[in-house]
Amino acid sequence: MLRKTPSTAKTGKADASHAPTTRRQQLAAKTRARMLNIAIREFADKGYSGARVETIASRSKVNIRMIYHYFGGKEKLYVEVLEHVLARLREAELAVTLDVQSVDPSTGILQLYDFTEGHFSKHPELLCLLSWENLNRARYLKLSRVIPAMSSPVLDKLRTLIRRGETMGTLRRGIDPLHLYVTLVSLAYFHKSNAYTLSRMFDTEMLAEEWQAAHRIQAHELVSAFLKKGSVRELDAGALGRGDVYTV
Template sequence: MPRKTTSTAKAEPTPAPSTRRQQLAAKTRDRMLKIAIREFADKGYSGARVETIASRSKVNIRMIYHYFGGKEKLYVEVLEHVLARLREAELAVTLDEQRVDPAAGILQLYDFTEGHFSKHPELLCLLSWENLNRARYLKLSRVIPAMSSPVLDKLRTLIRRGETAGTLRKGIDPLHLYVTLVSLAYFHKSNAYTLSRMFDTDMLAPSWQAAHKNQAHELVRTFLKKGSIRELAFSN
């Protein structure tokens, strides 16, 4: 009778069934969320259908309610997800390092915001839909308001450093500045189709977008500069 041989190699441990189920559940949930982002971005809250999201996610509609609790909660999570992705990336921009010139750091934040909107047009659409709804669903989120404070803190640090060094004019409000930066990065993208039609100019063309970005830089630099027209007006 042949002798049995014993292998010295150890078999790879088999993942516990619960772990596999958890991984599969996480992937399923992530897939549904990604499909929901596209659906809500394209059609808004009223136009989007849970049935469509479930069908495109290749799951039973009951899975939407199981993972998210319904259409409204799913939509709020979509808003939280896209805004959290923006905030996380914003906070990764090293604005408050001592070696960063304050004005250059502020322009760096503008460049990031402008680039993020270019890469994530779904965010522009979702923000536009939510503005039409007067932030009705945004108000249901408890986490979104807390996301913005760290960004304002970074801007506040840059402004204070610039004022102390005498490189930025005095009296710049962080929130007004942030809204201005976002406006300069947002409007020409969110309204590009209508503006292009009205003025017979392709405003989504890379060359036009680049020229507008350069103009935005000039506007921000002039606004921040010590001795600017606005500062002189307030000093009289």
């Protein structure tokens, strides 16, 4: 007949021999997270070519071999950095308190814009990484299998809002979800990613909160005017392909 050991029968606690393994796992997870966060800053500041694995290891206070142990090398580390910052954006987008089945469609779309604009403000490293990767023509982003799948839920949310708006008669017909998303991101992105050069060119501090707030108001007005039913001629599906010309 089997008997329970005193440790499990009286205390109900797990065997203490498992505790060191758990602590090692926790330490390993913290070490990996620290290296990833240092790598995000290093790649954001210097791009893929300028960043050095030696620097990331030194600032993470680990041996350089640990980078290769946890990530497999510089290229794989960089791809994971891209996946991490974009996953953080997508997760936050989907977590926005927005009931697409009940909220006014125009209001919901503007809320998505506000979130994106705010996320870029809070995470300038994302702007830098996207700029570097565009210079590289998405060379490393193409290596990721998970990044393309991240975007589908966001487009689904926009698609639902657009369809409801068309059904309700509050949005003009023919709005493409992807085109709309790119427009929202453009309005939230360009004035931040290019603020330093634009500020010097026009002698205006475009990162000042007052200027940024005024730009948000203008962006709202532009998006609202675009979404409004009857604000532009609603083209049929093949009009643009045929090269038809319309006037408003």
